[in-house]
Ligand SMILES: Cn1ncc2cc([C@H](O)c3cccc(CNC(=O)c4cc(-c5ccc(F)cc5)cc(O)c4O)c3)ccc21
């Protein structure tokens with residue numbers, strides 16, 4: 099049967115990027131998805147905002163919900179300080195298989211733990227399985243109706259601390275209305291919207307940055 103879109107993205111990385119060079123992996127994916135076929139990576143426009151928030155936070159432990167092909171995983175891990183860790187959660191085995199290869203191609207496998215399974219099951223196991231006390235940074239990019247329940251789950255599991263930064267993709271397109279209502283109305287968060295555009299497109303989209311106040 100035909101290859102999948104993630105497999106074609108992996109092929110584009112293997113063809114056009116340099117092994118061990120995360121910047122070239124990011125560029126190869128962006129070029130492929132802009133000129134050949136669209137894919138739901140955070141992309142280069144919103145990616146610059148992700149980079150700037152990450153540089154500001156400089157997290158020791160980061161969590162990503164929704165790995166897909168590993169584009170934002172590589173984007174995040176390449177900016178982590180030595181000894182810092184990123185845990186990324188993916189429930190779709192085919193996506194996880196491609197992401198592992200793209201992460202390895204970028205040479206970032208030592209900074210990243212990819213865990214397969216649904217976020218709702220894995221979040222309560224973070225402390226016992228990975229010895230996580232709390233996360234400094236969380237990137238939300240999985241099913242849009244899971245952002246709000248998973249944020250509440252992170253709170254209830256004691257995985258957020260005063261100053262933890264949540265950064266949510268797609269708050270306009272496809273949209274995450276319940277999540278936005280929650281973080282913007284809760285006294286426990288200080289939220290700000292970063293206007294941008296949907297990956298590889300002119301449609302408006304943006305990221306919501308929410309600081310947990312404890
Ligand atoms: C529970 N759990 N735990 C882990 C976990 C992991 C996953 C998968 O990684 C996965 C699979 C399918 C869809 C998503 C969400 N992403 C999107 O739906 C999206 C859409 C668009 C867009 C925009 C405009 C369009 F016209 C079409 C699609 C642009 C974007 O940037 C997106 O992130 C995530 C799913 C549930 C999971």
Ligand SMILES: [Mg+2]
Nearest residue numbers: 138239267268
């Ligand atoms: Mg997204």
